[in-house]
Amino acid sequence: MTDKKIRVLIAKPGLDGHDRGAKIIARALRDAGMEVIYTGLRQTPEMIASAAAQEDVDVIGLSILSGAHNALCPRLMELLREKGMTDVIVLIGGIIPEADIPDLKKAGIAEVFLPGTSTQDIVEFIRKRLAPSAQKA
Amino acid sequence: MPKEERTSSLTTSAEPESRRTLSRTSSPTSSSVLSRKPSAGELEWEKNVLEPTLEKSPERAKEFTTISDYPIRRLYTPADLDGWSPETDLGYPGEPPYTRGIHSTMYRGRLWTMRQFAGFGAAEDTNKRFRYLLAQGQTGLSVAFDLPTLMGYDSDHALSEGEVGKCGVAISSLADMEVLFDKIPLADVSTSMTINSPAAIIWAMYLAVAEKQGADWKKISGTLQNDILKEYIAQKEYIYPPGPSMRLVIDTFEFGTKQTPKFNAISISGYHIREAGSTAIQELAFTLRDGIEYVDWAIRRGLEVDDFAPRLSFFFNAHNDFFEEIAKYRAARRIWYKTMRERFGAKNARSWALRFHTQTAGCSLTAQQPYNNVVRTALQALAAVLGGTQSLHTNSLDEAWALPTEFAATVALRTQQIIAHESGVTNTVDPLGGSYFVETLTGEVERGAWDYIEKIDALGGMVNAIERAYPQREISEASYRYQVEVDRREKIIVGVNDFVAEEKAIDTLQIDESVAHRQAERLRKLRAERSGAEVDRRLKALRKAAEGDENLMPHIYDAVKAYATLGEICDALRDVFGIYEEVAIT
Numbered sequence: 001m002t003d004k005k006i007r008v009l010i011a012k013p014g015l016d017g018h019d020r021g022a023k024i025i026a027r028a029l030r031d032a033g034m035e036v037i038y039t040g041l042r043q044t045p046e047m048i049a050s051a052a053a054q055e056d057v058d059v060i061g062l063s064i065l066s067g068a069h070n071a072l073c074p075r076l077m078e079l080l081r082e083k084g085m086t087d088v089i090v091l092i093g094g095i096i097p098e099a100d101i102p103d104l105k106k107a108g109i110a111e112v113f114l115p116g117t118s119t120q121d122i123v124e125f126i127r128k129r130l131a132p133s134a135q136k137a
Numbered sequence: 138m139p140k141e142e143r144t145s146s147l148t149t150s151a152e153p154e155s156r157r158t159l160s161r162t163s164s165p166t167s168s169s170v171l172s173r174k175p176s177a178g179e180l181e182w183e184k185n186v187l188e189p190t191l192e193k194s195p196e197r198a199k200e201f202t203t204i205s206d207y208p209i210r211r212l213y214t215p216a217d218l219d220g221w222s223p224e225t226d227l228g229y230p231g232e233p234p235y236t237r238g239i240h241s242t243m244y245r246g247r248l249w250t251m252r253q254f255a256g257f258g259a260a261e262d263t264n265k266r267f268r269y270l271l272a273q274g275q276t277g278l279s280v281a282f283d284l285p286t287l288m289g290y291d292s293d294h295a296l297s298e299g300e301v302g303k304c305g306v307a308i309s310s311l312a313d314m315e316v317l318f319d320k321i322p323l324a325d326v327s328t329s330m331t332i333n334s335p336a337a338i339i340w341a342m343y344l345a346v347a348e349k350q351g352a353d354w355k356k357i358s359g360t361l362q363n364d365i366l367k368e369y370i371a372q373k374e375y376i377y378p379p380g381p382s383m384r385l386v387i388d389t390f391e392f393g394t395k396q397t398p399k400f401n402a403i404s405i406s407g408y409h410i411r412e413a414g415s416t417a418i419q420e421l422a423f424t425l426r427d428g429i430e431y432v433d434w435a436i437r438r439g440l441e442v443d444d445f446a447p448r449l450s451f452f453f454n455a456h457n458d459f460f461e462e463i464a465k466y467r468a469a470r471r472i473w474y475k476t477m478r479e480r481f482g483a484k485n486a487r488s489w490a491l492r493f494h495t496q497t498a499g500c501s502l503t504a505q506q507p508y509n510n511v512v513r514t515a516l517q518a519l520a521a522v523l524g525g526t527q528s529l530h531t532n533s534l535d536e537a538w539a540l541p542t543e544f545a546a547t548v549a550l551r552t553q554q555i556i557a558h559e560s561g562v563t564n565t566v567d568p569l570g571g572s573y574f575v576e577t578l579t580g581e582v583e584r585g586a587w588d589y590i591e592k593i594d595a596l597g598g599m600v601n602a603i604e605r606a607y608p609q610r611e612i613s614e615a616s617y618r619y620q621v622e623v624d625r626r627e628k629i630i631v632g633v634n635d636f637v638a639e640e641k642a643i644d645t646l647q648i649d650e651s652v653a654h655r656q657a658e659r660l661r662k663l664r665a666e667r668s669g670a671e672v673d674r675r676l677k678a679l680r681k682a683a684e685g686d687e688n689l690m691p692h693i694y695d696a697v698k699a700y701a702t703l704g705e706i707c708d709a710l711r712d713v714f715g716i717y718e719e720v721a722i723t
Contacts, residue, residue, distance in 0.1 A: 010723075015284035015300050017373025019721075020414050020500075023613055024620045026723040040721035041373055044296075066284055067539075067648065071299025095504075095538065098642050115504040115537055116633040118624045 006130055007057040011039040011048045013076070014068040021093055022063035028119035029061075034126070045072055049079035052088060059126055064094040069104065077108040089129050093117070175216045187211075204458040204628065205416035206618065207581075213573035221576060226471075230566045233478075235470040236579065237567035238525035239490040244563035250528035251553045252329060254496065256281030256306035257540045258652045259659075260316035263306040267321060269543065275550060278321070278359075279329040279530060281305035281540075282339070287374045289335045289707030292656035302652035304540070305331075309656065310702045312663050314342040315349070324352035328359035329404070329494070329528075334376040336363035337385050337690060338706050341697040344397070360401035360450055360494070363389055366427040367406045369603045369719070371413035371612065376707060379600045381714035385689065386431065387438050390445050392690035401450040403431065404494060410608075411454035412500045414616020417465045418582055420454060422589030423599075423608050425472050429590070430599040432481055442481045446488035453526075455517035456498040460578055462517070463569060466524030468583035469493065472590075495521035496530040504537040506632035507643055515552050522556055523569055529553055539645035606722050613722060660702065667700040675699045676709045683713040 010026045012019055019041060030036045037055050039048065052060050064072065069092060080088060092104065093113040101112050110129065113122055175183070201209045210217075221227075228234055231241030240246060253275055256263045267278055282305040285297035291309040292301045301307050308314055318328075323346060332339040340361050347357050365382040368375045375382065386403065393402040407424035415423070428449060435445055453469065455462055473491035477483040497517035502510045511534050518531050531549040533541030541549070557563055569575045589611075596602040603609070622628040629635045675696040682692045696706050 015288050015290075015296060016304070017368075017375075018412070019373060020412070020616055023723045024414075024617055027613075027617050028620070030723075036723070038721055038723045040719065042296075066300055067303035068284075068299035097538065097645065097647075116630070118634070119620060120624055 006034040006059065006126060007055060008034050008036050008059040008061060008126070009039065009048070009052050009055055009057040010036060010061045010063065011043050011051070012041050012063050013043050013045060013048060013072045014064060014066050015042060016064070016066040017041055018065050019063070021065070025061055025063070025093060025119065025122065029123065029126070032123040045076035045079055048076055049083060052080070053083050053085060057088060058130055059089045059091065062090065062092045064092060064096070067095070069096055070100060073104055073109060074107045089126070091122070093122070172219070173216050174219060175214065179214050179216060203417070203461040204456060205418065205461060205615070207416070207418070207461060213577050215573065217573055217577040221580065223571065226580070227570055227576070233489060234474045235490055236467050237570050239470065239492060243525060243566040244522070244557070245566065248557050248563065249522065249526050250277045250327070251275050251550060252277040252279045252494065252528045252530055253546060253550055254279040254281050254331065254530045255546065256283070257646065258302040258648055259307055259655050260313045262302070264317055264319055264321070266543070270546070270550070271321070271326070273547060273550060274554065277327045277329065277528065280317070280331065282332055283307045286703060287332065287334070289376050289703060291660060291702050291704035292653060293660050294704055297653070301656055302648050307652065307656050308339065308342070309660055309704065310663055310700055311342045311345055311697050312659065312700060314346050318346050322352070323347045323350055323357055330359065331362045333362055333365055333368050333374055334382065335703060335707055336361050337389050337693050338697065338703055340389060341690065341694040344694065345698055354397050356399060357397060358399040360404050361389065362406060362452070363403045364406045364427065366430060366599055366603065367409050367424070370410055370423060370608045372409040373719070375717050377710065377714040378717045379603065381710070383434050383600065387434050388688045388690050390435050391438065391440060391688055393448060394440065394445050401448050402445070404450050404452045405431065406452040408452050408454045408496050410612065411456060411498065413612050414619060415612040416615045417456065417458070417461045418585035419589065419611055419615060421465050421469055421582065422586035424451065424453070425469065425476065425586065426590050426593045426599050428473065429476060429480070433598065436481070442483045443485040443488050446477060446481070446483055447485060451491055451493035453493055453495050454498050455495045455521040457501050457513065457517065459516060459520050460575060461582070462520040463524045463575060464578035464582045466493070466521070466526065467575070467579045468586060470525070471583055472586055492527045494528040494530070495526040497521070497532045499532055499536060502532060502537040503630060503632050506638065506640055507534050507537065509632055510534040510537070511548060511552065514549065515556070518552055519556055519560070519562065522562060525567065535643055535645050538643070540648070542644065542646045606720060609722055663700060663702070671699045672696070672701045672705070676701055676705060679706065680709045680713055683710055
């Protein structure tokens with residue numbers, strides 16, 4: 001294992017401005033020793049994909065509470081594929097109806113974290129997915 | 138209390154060991170605790186009864202705190218109210234300092250307005266829900282708009298994709314507004330509209346519908362949220378930079394003072410500040426300091442304080458901590474009274490009395506075991522009523538998942554009706570007045586808020602403080618601290634970090650993409666049928682007026698009547714004012 005810090009992009013796509021969750025996660029991941037870049041509000045999938053490429057991140061965390069996830073997430077995944085960034089782990093946190101989760105995962109979202117998730121669970125999920133043994137698989 | 142007697146609660150706080158890495162933003166003055174002079178009887182009780190008990194069975198925790206992390210003592214007695222006067226600090230209802238409420242008979246005279254916030258899909262969907270709620274005994278309307286509308290984009294704008302009708306109703310033009318209020322007589326119903334950056338435009342649409350129905354503008358009543366400052370601080374639905382945004386707000390004050398004397402031009406809102414994770418004291422302080430900022434700007438425009446101040450209204454959150462919330466509402470009235478009288482020299486008693494709407498805390502609702510939310514909401518609503526609210530929205534049990542179903546919305550309304558008609562709490566005015574605990578906490582919350590208000594004064598006012606991200610940072614700190622406490626299980630949320638159970642999903646309201654298609658089709662038709670030349674002429678006139686300094690309301694009204702869309706009008710102003718982008722802090 002190298003000492004390289006895990007790099008995470010926290011992004012808020014769509015028009016919603018409720019950034020409490022995004023900011024808490026950004027800070028919790030930073031406190032857990034990760035390098036966190038927060039995009040700020042109202043990012044289009046294009047902006048998120050290019051920021052992720054530029055910052056060479058391992059993980060993208062999307063915070064979505066408005067119900068626009070079905071429109072926004074598949075497009076982001078498509079853009080990442082176009083850029084050849086298929087190894088980036090994409091997570092969603094927010095208000096996502098359970099019925100939508102299977103399709104989101106099919107589109108390539110690694111995990112959906114619903115309200116009430118502890119920040120520690122998210123930290124552990126990321127560490128586990130990026131552990132050298134998991135990457136070989 | 139005279140200003141000089143206030144002591145700082147920020148400099149004297151003791152850091153609890155468990156949270157030493159996280160800054161504490163407020164705590165009671167230790168001096169007030171140190172100067173406490175217990176009676177002989179209290180000292181005797183401590184020695185003979187309390188101490189032996191503590192030796193045998195210690196308390197459940199070393200420190201007890203509110204949800205805002207505010208320390209609460211074991212017992213409150215007359216010793217805590219040393220120097221407190223029932224005549225001057227408490228007074229009588231309907232009289233300064235309004236601690237006990239702004240009306241002499243409060244709910245014995247008239248119950249609060251039961252005003253359920255609603256809006257989803259296209260205008261016809263929400264119109265149907267409004268008419269249902271009125272038929273169920275609701276006494277006022279409250280419109281929730283979708284995100285494109287709140288951000289000043291038409292439903293067919295590229296950035297609206299996936300958002301149309303999701304978080305509220307989609308309104309892109311006067312044509313949509315006409316459908317929204319179809320068969321609802323605006324002369325008889327009071328309407329609250331949760332709209333901020335494009336508030337002047339949406340209000341112009343409402344006034345146009347009222348005019349078409351033949352309702353007298355002098356008689357129509359309602360409330361425009363129109364509180365842009367809390368958008369920069371908390372909810373982040375801003376379009377223009379603070380300067381031009383404040384101009385639009387003051388334009389509506391000026392227009393409303395002359396044209397719509399019964400319409401509240403603003404609802405100065407702490408609700409969203411609290412939802413963003415603030416403490417109760419921060420919610421109170423930032424909201425009231427926002428209020429001061431609006432009054433300052435209006436006076437600078439040349440308005441007389443007593444001409445517009447009676448139409449200022451407030452909007453607070455009702456969170457979980459029962460007594461802290463009640464103290465907050467009582468302190469709010471006292472601070473506003475002193476501010477209006479001492480700081481602004483208001484002479485009209487109606488300028489002194491703080492009127493407020495309350496909504497139970499959306500952020501307290503849990504996605505887990507959602508039926509528990511009915512209980513949370515009932516307790517929160519009860520706090521608002523015991524705090525003397527003028528109107529109330531109770532959240533529905535399913536709102537951690539989606540906008541409410543009709544079933545869930547009905548239970549929420551019934552919750553208010555049970556408090557009003559069954560609980561008995563409406564039988565007397567301010568039933569908690571004189572409680573050692575409630576009065577002490579009211580005083581402490583008030584002092585904590587004054588400290589923040591003075592700090593923001595020292596920063597040169599709220600617009601300056603916002604540009605330096607001061608309130609934003611304070612809220613971020615508080616919100617992170619709370620999350621850490623929840624993660625460590627120092628604060629318990631039933632069903633989330635304790636008492637967890639397997640459960641099955643509940644039915645929720647689904648908004649499908651057909652709304653967006655219907656809206657796009659309606660807009661296409663509108664643009665084809667209206668006079669394009671007239672729209673261009675009106676938008677040009679608006680742009681020109683925006684470059685100068687005249688009141689923009691008449692120009693916006695003309696543009697709306699020509700069926701210029703919300704997006705077109707906002708774009709005209711974007712051209713002149715520019716757009717605001719915050720410096721993101723984490």
